[in-house]
């Protein structure tokens with residue numbers, strides 16, 4: 001009997017903002033949220049990717065060690081890219097499996113996954129050039145970046161977007177292959193955009209959620225969450241499903 005084509009599935013964590021010396025990030029117990037989320041990741045998932053802001057500034061070894069101790073319980077391989085709160089060198093020294101060279105890429109079940117470093121607020125020219133080459137590959141691609149690239153109407157978050165989003169969109173649009181999606185964190189808010197000519201997914205934070213249309217740095221009472229993605233068996237489409245981590249949302253925190 002012919003077997004059903006296998007769906008490729010992965011989970012995305014982002015913006016955990018763990019600190020060894022603070023229990024709360026805003027009003028969320030970030031270490032408790034991460035611990036619960038790791039326990040919720042399906043055991044048969046292909047991999048997990050963390051799209052940055054593992055910890056909160058200032059970057060220190062102790063906070064990366066606290067993060068590493070919690071993510072070690074994940075039931076699958078874990079990939080990381082840094083966010084603007086991260087120090088990529090320190091992160092690589094203290095979190096097992098972190099890369100020191102970006103973009104990283106790997107091929108899994110016919111899909112190429114690529115992670116870039118935007119921790120400085122932009123993607124440097126050398127990475128853009130590597131990306132241009134990687135996107136010429138014959139396989140469909142999925143791209144991970146920390147920062148958002150699409151403007152949000154009248155939102156205070158626009159000032160924190162990727163500085164050279166145009167360069168990134170340029171290489172994506174010129175790609176010789178199909179880009180199934182660009183996946184990011186950073187805005188602590190679930191959304192889906194189409195500004196780059198391909199689907200762009202933003203995951204909720206695995207800590208406090210921002211209100212993009214409220215006052216500067218305003219947060220909401222929505223719980224921490226992460227996203228599970230499935231690549232359709234024909235490798236044509238990316239589907240997202242959010243998992244909320246209800247019990248970790250605290251009131252009375254900072």
Ligand SMILES: [Fe+2]
Pocket residue numbers: 015017052053083186187188
């Ligand atoms: Fe963040």
Ligand SMILES: [Fe+2]
Pocket residue numbers: 052053083084085146186187
């Ligand atoms: Fe960020």
